[in-house]
Amino acid sequence: MASMQKRLQRELKSIQTEPPPGVSINQNSVGSSLTQWIVDMEGASGTLYEGEKFQLQFKFSSKYPFDSPEVTFIGPNIPIHPHVYSNGHICLSILTEDWSPALSVQSVCLSIVSMLSSCTEKKRPPDNSLYVKTCSKNPKKTKWWYHDEKV
Amino acid sequence: MTSSLDQAWNLITKTPSWFGQADFNKKEVDEAIRIISINGLLQISQEWYLSSFRDHILTNICPSFWAHFKKASEDETEPCSLFQVFDAFKYLHTSCGLWLDNQLIRGLFVNQCDTLDDFRKKMKYLIKSLLFFKIEQIFNAYILTVYTYGFKVSKSLNPFSLDENSDKDESQEMDSSGNLEGECMICKEILSSVDSSSYKDMILSTDENRMDDGDDDRTCHCQFIMKLFIEMNDALRDLDLLDEISGDAVASVIHNHIEAYVIEKCKKSFEESFLKKLEVWIRNVIFKWRRLVFGDNQALITKASDERLMHFMHETYAQMRTSQMFDIIIEYPDSEPALEDLKECLGKCHGTRTKVINSIKDSFEARLLHPGVTTNDILTAYIQTIKALKVLDPSGVILEIVCDPIKKYLKSREDTVRCIITALTDESSELVPELAKDVSQTIDDVATMTDDELIGKNWKSWKPDPVDAGSLGRSKSVRQFDIVSILVNVYESKDLFVEEYQRLLAQRFLHNFECNVDHERRNLELLTLRFGESDLHSCEVMLQDISSSKRIDNRINAGEIEAHHWTHFPIKCLILSAQFWPDKLGLNPNEEANKLKLPPPVQESIKTYTQAFETIKGSRTLNWLPPLGSVDLELDFGSPDKKQSFTVSPIHAAIIWQFQEKESWNLSELSQSLSVSTALLRRKISFWQNKGIIRELSGDRFVLIDNQTQSCIAQSEFLLSESDDDEDYEDESLQESNNAGSASGQDVGENKHKVYWQFIENMLTNLNSLSLERIRSMFNMFACPNGSSEQPLTIQQLRNFLETKVKEHKLVFSNGQYRLA
């Protein structure tokens, strides 16, 4: 627990002092235990999501960074994207099997920003309605079949 | 029948004028009373008797009585009035006595004892109201004199010493003010101005009697005066006048005496408990004397009045101690008995708590919390206060109230944290045992505990807070007497202390490579108990660094690593874990100062050392911090008696090294070759100037002083050059041993001058810069307060004094303000 907090403390400090473009930490969401953060995200200019605002929720287990964080979109605006389900779950390999302890909140955010930015058509994943009805609350419990590696 | 009644009435109405004459006919009087009684005129006669007494008082007694006081009225203080007062009351008692008891009055009230008593009360009431309806101030003064002497005489006769076992010595000692070498000063004083012949005669006659008795003490008439005094009191008591006439005087004599006694006995010493002794003294001396005056079984002597006197004594004692609180605090633990006494008074005398609090606060304000006192002294006083008030008020409320100003004041001083940490960790400090005290909770634990939790643990010993605790608005749990916690809580945060401790520790190690690690480790362990492990983690690593540096150093210097052998001189290294040492020490190798170029042989040596390190610790290397550390070197001027040894910092060594190559350097040239800024270089080079080794010619050119002229130039140069005040290097300041104040002001004595300077230095340390006028007013306020023997300084004297200090480079004067250089 303590080592997870120490690492998150460091990450929080660095993301506060040098936030990546379009990403900011919602300060009020970060409790003293640091186990849950909310990140505000803006659609990058020149992309399909320009001007849109999203919220990402990070949940950390005590095994972080050896265990990946649970990351979902929350709030009123869930981006319409082939890898984002309408319940906010994200199909992104680094969040599950490709996770590495060298990754961080910052790098996850950047991956998601770049995932959104590279989208060419706003649409839900093809299996959206089935998935949303049947999935577990925790996206990490989904055995993802990654749609394609390019996006 | 009528005629016999006439006769009887005539006889009776004539009677009063016969009082005192032995030759009136008892039978006739009895007969007359009988006739009057038969005729039912007894009541009228009684009324007539009272009215005649009234007339008699007004026409005879009153003028005669007051006439006793007329004579001496020109000089009120004359002690001879003592005898006039005795006389006056003797007269009053005798003349009224004739009326109060005689055959006639007994006849008028025959078989009516109760009524006679009531009647006499009426008569006495008449005396009181007619004679004393208006009492002159001067009369009261006489009475006071009588009782004052009455008390002194009783004391000198010492009739109180019955069971005064422990006080025996003291009462004799006390009497010595009256008895001098066997001669009684008191009665001598009383008698010296007696011109009333009758008394002189009486006194002489008693003297003769005494001589006949073969009494040694011929000169003392106290016995005689005492007799008169007791007679007077008896007379007054007889006339029901005692309380009216003497009550106030007795009370005031007793009160004055208690005050004087308490102050005389107890003022000087805090090291003895006095209350019990004072109580014994009150019982043995004061109560006894009161009984001597008032007699026994009097309504005047009640339990309540005794208690009031005892209470007055407690109050007097408490008041005196209250005014001495500051000194009592400073003298703790020697003053513990005084504190215990005062504590007892606190419980007995209402309002004393507030007075104690105010007294301490005021004296702190006046004596402690001003710029002329060093932070260390304030801390010492603070610690004393904590210890002393723990005895006085275990609830901690007084401590918290009075220490609030100290806390605020300490917070405003920059060196407070350092002083506290130094005090806590200095081997010789008295605080070390405090630190080592067993604390079951860390500072955080206690601060977050609620009252309920605390009470839950010790509910049996729980006591309610004193009423003044309410104003603090703080939880009881925060109030405690653990000195270390209190000191640390001056800042309400321990972070600052931990930081300062880390800094101090770092400085200690960097300044003194041979620093005692074990001692510091013990300190750290103790501090860890207080502050918790996580905050002091860095310090732990620092200590570890010191130990492992020594190990590595030994291995390398022992030649364990073959590639490494010393060609030049022994080199030692302190190897630090950069992440855990304070930031501000210049540990970042990229810092400007770390570019300093060391002498080539040194560079070579540290390179070899680094290689050896790399061999021992694979994958690790060393980044040297050239300006840190110290160097022993010797300057050789060519002949054996011209060798000088120094311990200097690396930059000093680097500078002087350059001068063996070339005897004359331009500042910028030197700055380039050493990679040091000119400003820093100028500051550092002054060290060698002070030593008389280097001299500044002109325009930034420095030359090595030729060995022939070296010594004589050193002298003159020394006084002119600036001292190197870089505090990073204690070694230098130790060696420099600058004779401060060699050219002192002439109108101020050498010793005083030192005291002045210390005061001004403290003041400027704390307040940064001050104008001449401010310095003078503070100086005169604190250093030479009114009534002290010190003469206040004149503006001119002070200016001269400060100017000398400016010349000595101790002060800087700019914009009308002085500050420390």
Added chain:
Amino acid sequence: MKVNIKSWRGVAVWKWIAKDDNCGICRNAFDGCCTDCKMPGDECPLVWGQCSHCFHIHCIMKWLNSPQVVQLCPICRQDWKFKE
């Protein structure tokens, strides 16, 4: 004049010879220690992989011991092999 240095006491900080300053896993400085250690240096050494990336030994061991199919370098995702 001649200056004879009798002895020199210097100060240095030690450094790991590594490309980065911080451990990619715990984000602490290499010259510090991993989140579970107290003392840096000997007690919390670095290890290098064949991919030339290095970590605090305790950090990489924790990663390698966590349940996963393949053991990859957290940074370059190559198979992790300790450098001899």
